[in-house]
Every structure is written in C-alpha cells, then in structure tokens.
Amino acid sequence: MRLICSITAHDRLRLRVSPANDVEALVVDLRAELEALQAADPQVCETTLLIHPHVLGNFLDYNNFLDRADSTIEALGPQSDIQIARFHPAYQFADADIEAVENHTNRSPHPMLHLLRESSVARAVASIPTRATSPGGTSRRFVE
Numbered sequence: 001m002r003l004i005c006s007i008t009a010h011d012r013l014r015l016r017v018s019p020a021n022d023v024e025a026l027v028v029d030l031r032a033e034l035e036a037l038q039a040a041d042p043q044v045c046e047t048t049l050l051i052h053p054h055v056l057g058n059f060l061d062y063n064n065f066l067d068r069a070d071s072t073i074e075a076l077g078p079q080s081d082i083q084i085a086r087f088h089p090a091y092q093f094a095d096a097d098i099e100a101v102e103n104h105t106n107r108s109p110h111p112m113l114h115l116l117r118e119s120s121v122a123r124a125v126a127s128i129p130t131r132a133t134s135p136g137g138t139s140r141r142f143v144e
Contacts, residue, residue: 013045014037014048015051016048016049016050016051017051017053018051018054019054020054021055022055023065023068025055027068029050029052030069031072031075034072034082036048037117042117046120048114048115050114050115052112052113053110053111055111059091059092081118081119082116082117082118083116083121084114086113086114087107088106088108088111088112089107089109091107093106
C-alpha cells in the first residue's frame with residue numbers, strides 16, 4: 001500500500017475486516033467506520049480500509065453497491081470530508097478490457113472500501129508531480 005498510495009502515513013491507516021455476510025450487515029459496518037473516521041483526529045487516524053471478504057465478491061454486485069455506499073456518506077451530512085476509493089479482485093474500469101493492466105491499480109486480494117478524507121487526498125495530489133495528477137495518471141504509470 002505504501003509504495004503505491006501516498007495519501008496517508010502507514011501509522012495513521014486503520015484496517016478493519018468486516019465479518020458481514022450480506023449487504024445490510026456491510027452497510028452497518030460501513031456506517032460505523034465512517035462515523036469513527038469522521039470523529040477521529042486525522043493525526044491519529046487519517047484513512048480506513050474496510051475489507052469485506054464475505055460479501056460482494058462478484059464485481060457487478062460490488063459495483064452496484066457503490067451507490068449505496070455513497071448514500072451512506074451523504075447521510076453523514078454536508079460536513080462530511082470522506083470519499084471512497086474502490087478496490088476489488090476483479091476490478092475493471094468501464095472503458096478497459098478485462099485483462100488491461102490499468103485495472104490492476106484498483107485490484108486487491110479482497111473486496112474493500114478505502115475511506116479517505118478529501119482533505120488528505122487534496123494534500124497528497126498537490127504533493128506529487130503534475131504528470132501523476134492528470135486523469136489516468138496512476139493507471140498510465142502502471143502501463144509504462
């Protein structure tokens with residue numbers, strides 16, 4: 001993670017493995033992690049990986065769930081500073097072939113939701129070279 005993602009220091013990364021076996025239980029876990037992250041001091045916990053190995057193993061189901069995840073963030077209110085980065089073992093960008101190398105930038109051993117503070121993302125983006133901040137920058141670096 002540290003070699004690819006410069007969003008946060010590894011000591012401020014919270015890892016949570018959800019025991020959820022269905023979408024409703026995952027939403028409960030997601031809401032709890034969102035609330036915990038929002039309440040946490042960013043110097044202690046800047047970002048959370050919510051790993052959910054027992055639910056949404058099918059990429060289409062996972063992709064369909066993302067609207068629900070975004071709605072869960074919106075329910076926190078306008079003061080929320082959290083967004084979700086998406087990772088899945090079968091991740092596929094909409095315009096990419098299933099075997100395209102750029103899909104690997106969002107592939108992971110298990111389905112997961114990376115809960116990020118928007119302020120941390122903005123700070124990280126501002127600190128990396130311009131080429132990587134252009135659309136598709138990370139994917140393009142993987143292809144190169």
